[in-house]
Amino acid sequence: MPIFNQSIRRKIVGIALGLIVLMLVTSILSMVMSSQVGVLLDELTNRYIPAYGDLARANIRSLERAVALRRMVMTRMQSPSDEEAYAARLREFEESDRRIEEEAERARKLINAIIDDPRTPSDNAALARIEARIETSVAELRRDMNENHAKLVKQVDAKQIAEARNTLEHIDAIRDQFNQKIDLIRADMLKQVYASTSQVIGHQHKAIIVSGIVTVLAAVVGFAFALLVSSGITRPVRMLLAGTREVEAGRFDKPITVSTQDEIGELAAAFNRMIEQLRHNERIRETFGRYIDPKVVQGLIDRPEVAVDGQRRVMTIMFCDMSGFTSMSEGMTPRGLVKVMNHYFTVMSGPIRDNRGVIDKYIGDAIMAYWGPPFIEEGEQGRLAGLAAIDMAEQVPALQKQLPDLLGIRAMPALCDLRIGIATGEVLTGSIGSELMMSFTVMGDAVNLASRLEAVNKVYGTRILISQATADAIGSHLELREIDCLAVAGQSAPQAIFEVMGRSGALAAAQASLRKHYAEGLAAYRARRFDEASAALNAALEAVPGDGPSRTLLGRIAQFETDPPDANWDGAWRLEQK
Template identity: 85%
Template sequence: MPLFNQSIRRKIVGIALGLIVLMLVTSILSMVMSSQVGILLDELTNRYIPAYGDLARANIRSLERAVALRRMVMMKMQSPTDEEAYAARLREFEDADRKIEQEAESARKHINAIIDDTRTPSDNAALARIETRIETAVIELRRDQNEDHAKLLKQIDAQQMTEARNTLEHIDALRDQFNQKIDAIRADMLKQVFVSTSQVIRHQRQAIIISGIVTVLAAVVGFAFALLVSSGITRPVRLLLAGTREVEAGRFDKAITVSTQDEIGELAAAFNRMIEQLRHNERIRETFGRYIDPKVVQGLIDRPEVAIDGQRRVMTIMFSDMSGFTSMSEGMTPRGLVKVMNHYFTVMSAPIRNNRGVIDKYIGDAIMSYWGPPFVEEDEQALLAGLTAIDMADEVPALQKQLPDLLGIRAMPVPCDLRIGIATGEVLTGSIGSELMMSFTVMGDAVNLASRLEAANKVYGTRILISQATAEAIGARLELREIDRLAVVGQSVPQPVFEVMGRAGAPNPPQESLRAYYAEGLAAYRACRFDEARSAFNAALESAPGDGPSRAMLARIAQFEANPPAADWNGAWRLESK
């Protein structure tokens, strides 16, 4: 519709003008109808009622004339005659006689004015008859009484009282006939007055009703018009609001229908272009989210300066590796190998993401991930890494059952397991690479230590080894045991390493015995009391047959018995291989 293609300003001005026009139409119609009622009322008050009053006064003048006539007779009948009084009564008689004609003529003028006025719906035929009857009554009165009046005066002058009395009675009869005619005319005139009054009242009621109807109609039309135009404004706004909420909720698949060409329509079109751009950016984010952790992507979007400048932070690094993978992959086809690796990474990546970790990269069958600001708080990063390692270890039994089905074989040719190393320390975070390609990663001694601890699991037969800093950060929130004082490749100063045994309160009595015996053996081992250490480690094996660290320490004691350590040995062990 052309109406909705106008600007908002024009729509609002149009609504205002429409309402003003409706108001003017209503006012003009009310004025016209009020004017019509005024015309009828003016005719009633200035013509009908005066005409009726003139006829009523004509009756009165007739009575006054009769009274004046009798007084004239009485003056003549006095002895001696009072000529002066007689002349005064004669003047009264003549004045009353003249006024009868004046009143009748005035009534006729008013009636003719009503008949001549075409603006009013009067009964002109009835009024014309009344006007004719008035004229006839006056003419007959004048014709019949003029002769009798002259006759009466002669009889009075001749002192013919009996004849004068008869003449006077005849004059009274004529007067009564005139009065009866005037009364009849007045009655008909009164009917016309009532008819005119009814018309005034009817027109007044009609004016009120029609004005009310027109006012209501104008209000309804104005409201409908305003509602129509306002809905054309508010509906796109509601759609825009709904679209904004969809975007706020992260849904970019719903475009807004552009139904107008005003400012809101332009805003809706711009909003659709914005959604399309956001959808495009989201696709880019989802695509890169498969290659770069979504937390890193979001972090770089929110704070791009971090990637450019780099920062030094205390973070917790984790390396996890799949043992036995090399032997298993030798006989696999490339497609089967990709299938197995994708499943393995999917299963092992879930605990990392669930515990708010950031996957840095996949290295062969290894996963490098980290925790720390700004992704998690510094005081919870070590615990989250430890919980992630436990969750990943819990997935191993199910994974071991799934791999044969994925490979299409009955049983795995070699057993597979998981090794995890965790270290906490200061690292450098930032974008590392060339001008053509960069990667947001972490670098530092903690990264190297976590990688060496993952490899050290092979030496001790463990799954999860963590550094001293990580163990101190975790505290009693997980079940830990110290395994050894170790110096890995690239480090000159040895430090204690710990095994994560499970969640706090999780170890059973055999594990508690294992931890106690192992701690006793480790203390004796470091004091070079190898016999005591052997007995403690054997006791630990009795509590947990197959315990890797106990076996490793027993093998080391046998080696020391053949080649004792130096006198200044501090109980630490140095790994010579990565």
């Protein structure tokens, strides 16, 4: 509709003008109806009622005329006759006679004015008959009264008392007849007054009803008009609000329908352009999220200065490698190898992200990940890294069953397994690289230590080895076993390394027995009580046959029998190879 293509200001002004027009129409109709009632009421009060009053006063004037006539006769009949008094009574008589005609004439004029007024619906025929009857009655009264009055004066002057009395009675009879005629005329006039009053009341009721109906219609039409226009304003606003909530929820696939050409329509069009840009940015983010961890992407977006400046933070680093990868990949086609590696990385990356870790990179068949601020709290990073390692190790049996199906073979030539190394320490975080390409990563001794610990698993036959700092951070949240005091390649000072055996309270009886005997054997081994150490380590092997750390220490003890350690040996082992 054209009205919806106007600006909001014009819509609001249009609503106001429409309501004003409806109010004016209602007021005009009310004024017209009130004026009609006013005309009728004016005619009733200024014509009908005064005409009726004039007729009533004509009756009174006739009585006054009769009284004046009697006084005149009585004054004339006095002896001696008082001419001055008689003249005064005569003037009173003539004045009352004139007043009768004046009252009747005023009534006739008012009735004729009612008849001549085209604005009022009166019974003009009935009024014309009343006016004619008034004229006839007054004319007859004047004729009869004039004749009898002259006769009466002569009789009074001649002192004819009996004849004068008879004439006076005849005059009274004429007056009574006149009063009866006037009474009948007044009765008919009263009917016209009642009829006019009924018209006034009827028009008043009609005016009230019409005004009420017009007011209700104006209100309904005004409300409908306002509702129509306001809905044209609020509907796009609600759509815009719904679209905003969709965007707030992260859904950018629902553009808003632009239904108007006002400011809201322009806002909706701008909102759609914004959604398209956000959708584009989200596609970029999703695309890069496949190459860079989404938390890193979001962190760099929220705090770009971190990528530029770099920061030193205490973080927990994990390296995960697939054992047996080299022999397994020798007989694979490139497509099969990619298929296996993608599935392997998908399975192993899930636990890392589920435990709020950040995947830094994939290196061949290895995964590098880290935990730490600002992505998680510093006190949680060791525990979360350990839990991620346990979850990854639990995926190994299912992965071993899935790989033959992926490759379309019955059995793998060699079983794959995991080696995980975790270390905690201060590292440098930031964007590392050249002007052509940068990578947000972590660097430092803790990174090197985690990489070395991953490789050390091959020496001890373990899956998950962690540093002393990581073990201190984990505390009692996971079940740990100290494996050895070791100085890896590139480090001069040895430190204790630990194996993550499971979640807290989840050790089986055999594993608990293994940890107990191994701890006894490790203490005896460091104290050079090699026979006692061998007995404890063999007891550990009885609890869990094939335990790699126990077998490794027993092998060293066997070497010490032929080549004992130096006198200043501190019980630590040093690896010269990476």
